[in-house]
Amino acid sequence: MITRARALFRRLLQRTGMKKTKTDITTSDELSCKEIVELVTNYLEQSLLPETRVQFETHLAACPGCTNYVEQVRTTISMLRHLTEEPVFPETKQELLEVFRSWRKE
Amino acid sequence: MSDGVLPPESFSDIAIVQQKNAVSPSPGSASSGALANDRHLVELLRDGNEAAFVWLIDQYHTSMLRLAQVFVTSQAVAEEVVQEAWVGVLQGLNRFEGRSSLKTWIFRILTNCAKTRALREGRSIPFSSLPEFDANQSEPAVDPERFLPPDHPVAPGRWVSLPRNWDEMPEDRLLSQETRTCILGAIAALPANQRVAITLRDIEGWPSDEVCNFLNISETNQRVLLHRARSKVRRVLEQYFEEGQA
Numbered sequence: 184m185i186t187r188a189r190a191l192f193r194r195l196l197q198r199t200g201m202k203k204t205k206t207d208i209t210t211s212d213e214l215s216c217k218e219i220v221e222l223v224t225n226y227l228e229q230s231l232l233p234e235t236r237v238q239f240e241t242h243l244a245a246c247p248g249c250t251n252y253v254e255q256v257r258t259t260i261s262m263l264r265h266l267t268e269e270p271v272f273p274e275t276k277q278e279l280l281e282v283f284r285s286w287r288k289e
Numbered sequence: 290m291s292d293g294v295l296p297p298e299s300f301s302d303i304a305i306v307q308q309k310n311a312v313s314p315s316p317g318s319a320s321s322g323a324l325a326n327d328r329h330l331v332e333l334l335r336d337g338n339e340a341a342f343v344w345l346i347d348q349y350h351t352s353m354l355r356l357a358q359v360f361v362t363s364q365a366v367a368e369e370v371v372q373e374a375w376v377g378v379l380q381g382l383n384r385f386e387g388r389s390s391l392k393t394w395i396f397r398i399l400t401n402c403a404k405t406r407a408l409r410e411g412r413s414i415p416f417s418s419l420p421e422f423d424a425n426q427s428e429p430a431v432d433p434e435r436f437l438p439p440d441h442p443v444a445p446g447r448w449v450s451l452p453r454n455w456d457e458m459p460e461d462r463l464l465s466q467e468t469r470t471c472i473l474g475a476i477a478a479l480p481a482n483q484r485v486a487i488t489l490r491d492i493e494g495w496p497s498d499e500v501c502n503f504l505n506i507s508e509t510n511q512r513v514l515l516h517r518a519r520s521k522v523r524r525v526l527e528q529y530f531e532e533g534q535a
Contacts, residue, residue, distance in 0.1 A: 215446025217436040221429070224516035228497065230508070248451035252431075258455050259523045262463070262472060263491035271350045275368070279346055279375055280339065286379040287337040 214242045219249045223256050327391040335382055346375075349392065352493050353399050359484050360403035362410060370406050374399040393503055430520035458530060468529070475525035479518050486511060487518035 214222070214235075219242055225231045226239050243249050333341035353374060357367040377398045385394060439445045455463065462468065476484055476492075485504065489495045490511075495503075501511050 215436070215444075216448045217431075217433070217446035220431045220520070221516075223430070224512055224519060228512055228515075230512065246448075248448040251452040251454045255452055255455055255527065256519060256523055258463070259519060259526060260491050262468070262526075263487065263522070264494060266469065266472065266492050271346055275350070276343070276346055279350075279372070280342070282372070282376060283337075283339060283342045283379065286376070 212238065214238050216242075216246060216249050216252075219243070219246075220252060223253055226253070227256065227260075328387055330391060331382060331385050331387075334379075345395075349395060353396070355488055355492060356396065356399060356485070357403045359481060359488060360400075360407045366406065366410070367403075370403045371399065373406075374402045377402060393499070396503060428517055430516065431524070452527070453530070455530070462530070462533065468526070471525060471529045472522060475522045476518075478525075479521060483514050483518035483521075486514035487522070490515055491519070 219239065222231065222235070222239055226236065231239060243253065330341055330345070334345075350371065353371045354367055357370040357374075358364065361367050361370055374395070378395055381398065385391070389397075435449055437444055437447045437449060441447075476487060479487065486500065489500045489503070490497065497508065497511065501508055504511070506514075
């Protein structure tokens, strides 16, 4: 029964795109830190299956290392998001407007 | 700048509606409202409305530049490619049928220009070989040495050295120009398809379905690419912050 449940769990994990390798299989249903770091993106993308999500959050609640890890990933994403705050150079805009004007004349 | 650049009343309304759409959860599944706005915008452009074109430049030019840089070698070439793409957009306006969103259409033109240019430069093109892309190939997010070995009697796979709490770092360090350079370096070092995924999703903030649609890849493959890219950028940042501590 347990074996079947584990096989099912593995299949479900595969469906989320995170195939487990043999060395990652733990002896219980608890996720290890090493597994958590591979599930972070699926967690943040909200694509974990409900039961995996519960396991993920249960682990997080008890593990400061993984809590920090997930926060680091969140910070990384928000830093990436802030790279975009650059306006278009006025000269570039002017050049493109010239392109537009000559296109309009055609 | 001439008066012609100021948006006419009717156009500024569109701009507002479109910006709202831009932050809605799934503009990829373009609502009929967004498509109607696209059509209106295209009509204005066809009529030679300069404000409409300026709005478009403000919306997309920087993003286009960033995406072009994924394909070609230098900033200068990327700028040429984007300029070429704008010309392509204008020349193709009459052929725009609204089957995809205007944004997707513009970025497809850009990608085509960039790919053509990359071919000429003799560079390989990301995603041209994506069907062979192996999502199951192991590429750990974190160095396995950071965890206890799988055969550890008590806690296999547990952290050996805990990741730090970055909130405890001074904010000016997180936001410094040097940190920025470090992130850009990390992205530049990524394989091209991971670079495209992280650029569109995290830097440009495109929603997942829009990116999948644009790159013609499955949600799963996109997540794998994104996962690997984010993991590497985080790792580089961690290393950089650790060095600063030493």
